[in-house]
Amino acid sequence: MAKNEIKNIDYMEKEELIKQREPFIERVLIVDDDPMIRDYIKDLFNEFGYNVKTVANGKEAINTLSKEYYPVVVTDLFLPDIKGIQILDFIQEKGGHSVVLIITAYSSADSAIEALRHGAYDYITKPFSSQILLHRVTRAMEKVRMDSIAQSLASRIVYATEEERRRISRDIHDVIGQSLAIIKLTLKALKNKLPQTDDIMSEINGLSAHVEETMEEVSRISKELNPSWVVDVGFSKALRLYLETFSTKTGIQVSSALPDNLSFKDPQFDIHLYRITQEALTNIAKHSDATKIEISLEFRDSHVHFSISDNGKGFDESSDDRKRGLGLIGMRERATILGGRVSIKSFPGQGTTVKMEIPYGKQDS
Known part of the structure; x- marks a missing residue:
């Protein structure tokens, strides 16, 4: 990309552009093989308050993104070593949240469309003005900011849900559990006071057994319902107990490959992965x-690689709305809270697979 492909901005509009952005540090990674262009864009963005780093090729970009987070990446589509699309693929595979703007020539509109399909946020065609580039980056930063706010709200909703579950769990244990215990003791007392006839004893014993089953x-x-129970017993044990109960109640055979005695250093992992499994199996x-x-x-x-597959009837991903259902939304929200992502693959008559990839360090086991 040559420097004359960027038109100068009207600096009379500089103050207006700055006012469009809230004052916080925003990081941008510029990927271009032309050193003059890199320096020009860096100076331009620095003047508008952006924290900018430049690299000369795609491999440098991937190496940088593997170590540091940049909310916005601006890259030429055609680089000397790899295509900008490969940078997009790396970000997608990593589960990163960087927004990518692609710079391309008019003659490569088809490639730009391909880049959008690979997850690019937007593309800019050459030649373009500095004003256009700044506006696109401003808009991209706003998307990152809004996504961050949405993730924060999702975290609060999930937290509120867990707190409500905890409250309901406590009420069930304290109110219903104690009431059933009183009924059980009352039946035992009646058994000793009533005539010891076969029909009366049979009714009382049957009722006592039913109360015992209900208590369990x-x-x-x-x-x-109580998230602290999952943390207390550990993820592996809690999940295996749940799978055993699920299989008994539904008749569906469940096989699991889980590390023994697995508990995460961060209890949020225990809780969220447990809830994700509950939601997936319920669906x-x-x-x-x-x-x-x-x-x-x-x-x-x-990374934690977690998958749930079934041999059910599956569905057509292109026409079925189940991928947008509340169950998958909840799973995605929990995975996002942990910094990961959820993908779903399904074909009619071939079952469904839900996969999660969540960044994590060394686990406790």
Whole structure:
């Protein structure tokens, strides 16, 4: 990209452009093989308060992004070593939240469309003015800011949900659990006071057994609702107990490959992965007609790789609205809170697979 492909900005509008952005430090990574262009854009963006770093090729960009976070990346589509699309693919595979603007020539509009399909936020065609570039970056930064706010709100909603679950769990245990315990003791007292006839004893014993089963069910529900229980017993044990109960109640065979005695250093991982599994299995039981479910979790490349697959009827991703359902929204919100992402693959008659990739360091086991 030659320097004459950038038109000078009307600096009379400089103050207006600055006013459009809230005063906070914003980082931009510029990827271009032309040193004059890199220096020009860096000086321009620095003047508008951006924190800018420049690199000369795609491999340098990938190396930089593997170590540092840049909210906005501006890259030429055609670089001397790799295409800008490969930078996009790296960001997508990493599960990063960088917004990418592609710079391209008029003759490469098809490539720009391809870049958008690979996750680019926007593209700018040559020649372009400095004003256009600044406006696009301003808009990209605003998207990052709004996404950050949305993630914060999602975190608060999830936190409020867990607090409400905790309250309901406590009420179930304290109110319903104690009431059932009183009924159980009352039945025992009646058994000793009433005539010891076979029909009366049979009714009391049957009722006592039913109360005992209800108490166990109430205890199970109370534990599943309470997030602290998952942390106390550890993720692996809590999940295995849940899978055993789920399989018994639904008749669906569940196999799992989980590390033994796994508990995460951050208790939020225990809670969110447990809830994600609950939501996924509930969806399977409701919609899939599956007879088998496979669950696996492994640590690879400093990430947690978690997958849930079923052999159900599946669905057409292009036409089915289940990918936008509340269940998947909840799973994505929880994965996003942990800095990860969720993907779903399904085909009619071939089941469904939900995969999560969440960055994480060394686990406790």
